[in-house]
Amino acid sequence: MKVVVGQGSCGVATGAKKTSAEFEKHIAAAGLDIPVEKTGCVGNCYLEPIVDIYGDGDVLAARYVRVQPAKVEEIVEKHLKGGSIVEELVISETDEKFLSSQKRIVLRNAGVINPESIDAYIAVGGYKAIEKALKDMSPEEVIEEVKISGLRGRGGAGFPTWFKWDAAKKNRGANKYMVCNADEGDPGAFMDRSVLEGDPHSLLEGMTIGGFAMGANEGVIYVRAEYPLAILRLEMAIEQSRGKGFLGKNLFGTGFDFDIRIKAGAGAFVCGEETALIASLEGERGMPRLKPPFPAEKGFWQQPTNINNVETFANVPWIIANGGAAFGAVGTDKSKGTKVFALAGKIKKGGLVEVPMGLPLKDVIYGIGDGIKNDKAFKAVQMGGPSGGCIPASLIDTPVDYENITKTGAIVGSGGMIVMDETTCMVDMARYFLDFTRKESCGKCNYCRVGTKRMLEILERITRGEGRDGDIELLTELAEKIKDGSMCGLGQTAPNPVLTTIRYFRNEYEDHIYNKKCTAHSCKALLTFEITDKCTGCTLCSRKCPAMAISGERKQKHVIDLDKCIRCGKCEESCNFGAILRD
Amino acid sequence: MCENCCKGGAAADFTALAPVLEKYGGVKGSLITILQKTQDIYGYLSLDAINYIAANIGVKPAKIYGVATFYTQFRLKPIGKNLIMLCKGTACHVNGADLIEEAVTEFLGISDGETTSDGLFTLNNVACLGCCSLAPVMMVKGADGEETFGNLTKDSVRAVLKEIGDREKGVAV
Numbered sequence: 001m002k003v004v005v006g007q008g009s010c011g012v013a014t015g016a017k018k019t020s021a022e023f024e025k026h027i028a029a030a031g032l033d034i035p036v037e038k039t040g041c042v043g044n045c046y047l048e049p050i051v052d053i054y055g056d057g058d059v060l061a062a063r064y065v066r067v068q069p070a071k072v073e074e075i076v077e078k079h080l081k082g083g084s085i086v087e088e089l090v091i092s093e094t095d096e097k098f099l100s101s102q103k104r105i106v107l108r109n110a111g112v113i114n115p116e117s118i119d120a121y122i123a124v125g126g127y128k129a130i131e132k133a134l135k136d137m138s139p140e141e142v143i144e145e146v147k148i149s150g151l152r153g154r155g156g157a158g159f160p161t162w163f164k165w166d167a168a169k170k171n172r173g174a175n176k177y178m179v180c181n182a183d184e185g186d187p188g189a190f191m192d193r194s195v196l197e198g199d200p201h202s203l204l205e206g207m208t209i210g211g212f213a214m215g216a217n218e219g220v221i222y223v224r225a226e227y228p229l230a231i232l233r234l235e236m237a238i239e240q241s242r243g244k245g246f247l248g249k250n251l252f253g254t255g256f257d258f259d260i261r262i263k264a265g266a267g268a269f270v271c272g273e274e275t276a277l278i279a280s281l282e283g284e285r286g287m288p289r290l291k292p293p294f295p296a297e298k299g300f301w302q303q304p305t306n307i308n309n310v311e312t313f314a315n316v317p318w319i320i321a322n323g324g325a326a327f328g329a330v331g332t333d334k335s336k337g338t339k340v341f342a343l344a345g346k347i348k349k350g351g352l353v354e355v356p357m358g359l360p361l362k363d364v365i366y367g368i369g370d371g372i373k374n375d376k377a378f379k380a381v382q383m384g385g386p387s388g389g390c391i392p393a394s395l396i397d398t399p400v401d402y403e404n405i406t407k408t409g410a411i412v413g414s415g416g417m418i419v420m421d422e423t424t425c426m427v428d429m430a431r432y433f434l435d436f437t438r439k440e441s442c443g444k445c446n447y448c449r450v451g452t453k454r455m456l457e458i459l460e461r462i463t464r465g466e467g468r469d470g471d472i473e474l475l476t477e478l479a480e481k482i483k484d485g486s487m488c489g490l491g492q493t494a495p496n497p498v499l500t501t502i503r504y505f506r507n508e509y510e511d512h513i514y515n516k517k518c519t520a521h522s523c524k525a526l527l528t529f530e531i532t533d534k535c536t537g538c539t540l541c542s543r544k545c546p547a548m549a550i551s552g553e554r555k556q557k558h559v560i561d562l563d564k565c566i567r568c569g570k571c572e573e574s575c576n577f578g579a580i581l582r583d
Numbered sequence: 584m585c586e587n588c589c590k591g592g593a594a595a596d597f598t599a600l601a602p603v604l605e606k607y608g609g610v611k612g613s614l615i616t617i618l619q620k621t622q623d624i625y626g627y628l629s630l631d632a633i634n635y636i637a638a639n640i641g642v643k644p645a646k647i648y649g650v651a652t653f654y655t656q657f658r659l660k661p662i663g664k665n666l667i668m669l670c671k672g673t674a675c676h677v678n679g680a681d682l683i684e685e686a687v688t689e690f691l692g693i694s695d696g697e698t699t700s701d702g703l704f705t706l707n708n709v710a711c712l713g714c715c716s717l718a719p720v721m722m723v724k725g726a727d728g729e730e731t732f733g734n735l736t737k738d739s740v741r742a743v744l745k746e747i748g749d750r751e752k753g754v755a756v
Contacts, residue, residue, distance in 0.1 A: 045714075190714070283616075284614075286654070418674055432673070
C-alpha cells in the first residue's frame with residue numbers, strides 16, 4: 001500500500017505539501033507503515049490537491065480530490081486503517097471523464113510515476129527506447145521512424161521534426177548540439193512545465209535519442225528561471241541518469257557519448273526564437289539574427305545545432321518504442337499524434353488536456369472542460385498566445401490541428417487555450433497582448449519596436465473611450481506593415497491578436513469607438529454605474545466611494561453623480577443588495 | 584538592506600563572488616549564469632557588482648549592463664524581504680489579475696517595481712507563473728523559499744499579505 005500526493009506547481013499552490021505532511025503525521029500516529037510518495041501534475045488542476053491510494057500490487061484503490069489537510073485524518077482512519085473508502089472525497093464520475101476522454105502519449109507518466117525516481121520511470125518501460133535506438137538502429141533508421149510518425153514541432157511552428165534532425169545530421173561540425181527549448185514564455189501555457197515536473201526522464205531520453213540521430217554528443221536544456229521546481233527535478237533526473245549510465249560516456253556499451261546540462265533562461269519571450277535562444281545560451285542579449293544560415297548549419301558556437309521543444313522530445317521515446325506507424329495512426333492526415341493543451345480562463349474544469357489532433361474545439365471545451373464557468377455564454381477561445389488569435393464561438397466546430405487552426409487566423413502554437421466568456425472584452429484582449437509583445441520586442445527591427453508601441457497606443461485610446469474614426473483601418477495597416485517589416489517570428493505574429501479580433505469582433509471595436517460602449521462591461525472608462533430601486537439606503541456605498549460621488553439620505557435610495565464617479569466599482573463591490581447596475 | 588555591498592567604494596565586499604567567478608569566469612558563454620548567481624547572493628545587481636565582475640572576467644561593464652537590462656529576471660535595485668510576483672498571464676488577466684493588483688497596491692501602498700518603506704515587500708508583475716488553472720495567481724518569495732497562492736480574490740490576497748506582514752513584524756519585535 002502507498003499514498004501518492006500530486007505535487008506539481010498547481011498541487012503545491014493548493015497546499016499539497018501540507019497535505020502530504022499531514023498524511024505522514026497521521027500515518028505515524030496510527031502506527032501504520034505506509035509510504036507517502038509524490039507525483040507530478042495529474043492534469044485536473046481544478047481538483048488539486050489530488051491523492052491516490054494504491055492497494056496491493058500497485059493497483060489504484062481510490063483517487064481522492066480536493067484533499068485539504070483537514071480531511072487527511074479521516075482518510076487515514078477510515079481507508080488506510082479501516083479499509084473502507086471515503087466515498088464523499090473520491091473523484092466523481094464526471095471528473096473522471098476529464099481524464100478518460102483524453103489520449104495520453106506525452107503525459108503518459110505525468111501524475112502516475114514519481115518524477116524524482118529513475119526506478120519509477122524504468123519500471124514503466126523508461127530508457128528502453130534509447131537502448132533500442134542505440135543497439136538495434138542506425139541514426140538513419142531513427143530519423144526514418146520519426147519521419148514515419150509524422151511528428152511535427154510542438155513549440156508552435158509545426159515544422160517536421162525529422163527534417164530538422166536530418167539537416168543537422170548532414171551538416172559537418174567539430175561539435176554538434178541538441179538543444180531543448182524549455183523556455184515556455186507564452187503567458188497562459190504550462191504544458192512543458194508539467195512534463196518537466198512530472199516526467200523529466202522522458203525529456204532526457206528523447207533528447208538522447210535525437211542526439212544519437214543527428215550525431216550530437218552534448219545536450220543543453222534552456223529552461224525558464226521562473227520554474228524552480230522544474231529545474232530542481234531536471235537536476236535530480238540528470239544526476240540519476242548519469243548514475244545509471246544512461247548519460248555520459250559509452251552509453252549501453254555502444255561507444256556513443258551524450259551528456260545534458262541545464263541552462264536557466266533569464267526571462268525573455270523572444271528567446272523562444274531559435275537564433276535568439278542561441279544568443280542567450282552564449283551569454284549575450286537574446287536577439288535574433290537573419291536566417292539562413294539556419295541553426296542546423298551554424299547554431300550554438302557556430303556548430304550544427306538542433307532545437308526542439310519539450311513536448312516534441314517527450315513524444316520521441318514513445319515513437320521509438322511503439323513505432324512511428326502507431327503514432328501516425330493517431331490524429332489527422334497532416335497533423336499526427338496528440339497535442340497537449342493548457343485549458344484555462346473562464347472554463348469550469350481547467351487543466352492539462354492531451355487529445356488526438358483533429359478533435360473539434362467543442363469537444364475540448366465542453367466535452368473535457370465541461371463548459372464555461374458560472375454557465376455564462378462562450379465568446380471566444382484564444383490559441384497560440386501573443387502570436388495567435390481569438391477563435392469566435394461560431395467556429396467552435398473547428399478541428400484542432402495545424403491547418404484548420406491556422407485558417408481561422410490563430411495558431412496551434414505551444415498549446416495555450418484560454419477560454420473567454422461574455423464578460424471578456426475583445427478590444428481589451430488585443431490591448432493586453434500588444435502590451436506584452438511591445439514589452440518583449442527585442443528592439444532590433446523598427447517595425448516591431450515602434451509599430452507595436454503605436455498599435456498599443458491606439459488600442460489604449462480605444463479602451464479609454466477616445467477611439468477615433470479610422471482607427472480600425474490604421475490598426476490593420478500597421479499590422480500588415482509590422483508583419484512584413486519584422487525579421488523574426490515575434491514581430492511577424494505580434495499583430496495576430498489584433499487582426500483576429502478585428503476580423504471576428506469588429507462590432508466590439510465599433511461599439512468602443514463610435515458608441516463609447518464596452519458591451520462586455522470590462523473597460524472601466526466606458527462604464528456607467530447606476531443605483532436601482534433595490535437600494536435600501538444603507539449608506540455603505542456612499543461611505544466606500546473614494547470620490548464621494550454617492551449621495552442620499554439614510555433609508556432612502558441613493559444617487560451616483562456620474563461627473564464625480566471615477567468608475568472604480570467600489571460601490572458595486574460593497575453593495576449587499578445587488579442594487580448597483582453596471583452598464 | 585545590505586549595507587556592505589551596495590554603498591560603493593572600499594566598503595564593497597565581493598568575497599562571496601569568488602567561487603562563482605572561479606567556476607564560471609573562464610567558461611565562455613557564462614555571463615548570464617554569473618549574473619544569476621550574483622543576484623542569488625546579493626538579491627540584485629549593484630553597479631559595483633557589475634564593475635567588479637567586468638574587471639574579473641575581462642568583459643566591458645557596458646556589455647554586462649546591456650545583458651542585465653535585456654532580461655526581466657535581473658534587478659538593478661535592492662528588493663524587499665518578500666518578493667511578490669503577481670502573475671499577469673493571459674488566464675490571470677481574463678480572471679481579473681488587474682483587480683488583484685489593485686488590492687495589493689492599495690494594501691501595501693506600492694505599485695509594480697516598488698518596495699514598501701519598511702522593506703518587507705517588493706511588488707513585481709510577471710508574465711506567467713504557469714499555474715493558469717488556478718488563476719489569478721501570485722508567488723511570494725521570502726526567506727523560506729517560494730509559496731504560490733491561487734484562486735485569489737481581493738479579500739484573500741489582503742489576508743495573505745497581512746499574514747506575512749504580521750509574521751515578519753512578529754519576528755522583528
